[in-house]
Amino acid sequence: MWKKEVNDFLTYLKSAETSQTYLYRCYQTIQLEQAEAKSYQNCYRFLYYLEHGRTFYETSKNAPLMVKPILLFYGMVHLLKACLLTRRPDYPENTTLLAHGVSTRKRKKQQYSFWKDEVKIQHNGLFPYFSHVLFDIDALKSGKIAMKRLFAHIPEVSRLIRFHHGNTPLINIGNYAEQQLRFPLSCLDTYHMTETSFLTKMAAFFPPFLEQKTTKNHLVVDLPGPVSPHSQGPVFFNLEEEAIYFPSGRDQFTEWHEIMAHYLLLYNLSMICRYETEWWGDLLHSLPNEDHPFIVHFLKITTDKVPFLIGWYLYDQH
Structure with a gap:
């Protein structure tokens, strides 16, 4: 599309x-x-x-x-x-x-x-x-x-980096069409943040959150509409998957x-x-x-x- x-x-x-x-x-x-x-x-x-x-x-x-x-x-x-x-x-x-x-x-x-x-x-x-x-x-x-x-x-390179170096700098947090973000709870450890402070920080880079909840493995956030491919870091788009990617840890975080x-x-x-x-x-x-x-x-x-x-x-x- x-x-x-x-x-x-x-x-x-x-x-x-x-x-x-x-x-x-x-x-x-x-x-x-x-x-x-x-x-x-x-x-x-x-x-x-x-x-x-x-x-x-x-x-x-x-x-x-x-x-x-x-x-x-x-x-x-x-x-x-x-x-x-x-x-x-x-x-x-x-x-x-x-x-x-x-x-x-x-x-x-x-x-x-x-x-x-x-x-x-x-x-x-x-x-x-x-x-x-x-x-x-x-x-x-x-x-x-x-x-x-x-x-x-570059999200399309993330898998190759994992094959070679064992780490994944960018992670999939949602599909473009779903209008929902799913942050792994492991991000709280890699970003050294509480759930509240993490979501507060993320709110600055996405459309206003409609609802948010915590499941066994994820922080789940509902959005009012799709995230634009024009967005910049820390939001990245995998064109092959039409998916939204996000830095897996604080060391990879960027606004570029x-x-x-x-x-x-x-x-x-x-x-x-x-x-x-x-x-x-x-x-x-x-x-x-x-x-x-x-x-x-x-x-x-x-x-x-x-x-x-x-x-x-x-x-x-x-």
């Missing part, structure tokens, strides 16, 4: 007229002066960002794994720029915003592990900018962040949007793909370590997940 709705909406935007109408409504919502003039000024740029981004993604589906991260990363960049135009009609306001906003450390040639690698958030550039504008998140607070932490933000994790993982992989060709070639052909299944699985997931998440962001504003 989700994917069809988003795809239909993106099809609706495939003309200058519909894109202009959409931007006009977005600019009215943010009470922009000259909303109509700006919508006409930006409609073609918005339309081409979407078209270029989706073309990168479609091309990546038939591309060899060797170059897939590059196509996916730049496809994502174009889609994000389309989103930014709905909130910042003058984007980019300055040239510092054209940088990626993140950097990688110098790699060691021996025993390098992507799983343990880190990226550093920069003060200027696309990443901290879109994190603030689209999701009201100050990404600079994170400083450096490890790939294993980013993988833990999942899109931010995809961006950083794709940035790092695209840099490796371009500049660490020996390590990348060994990974793809020799299958030397645990990095291979995680990277291949992630690339498969992100190919569908990012266009959906960004498409839903645009749809949600509509």
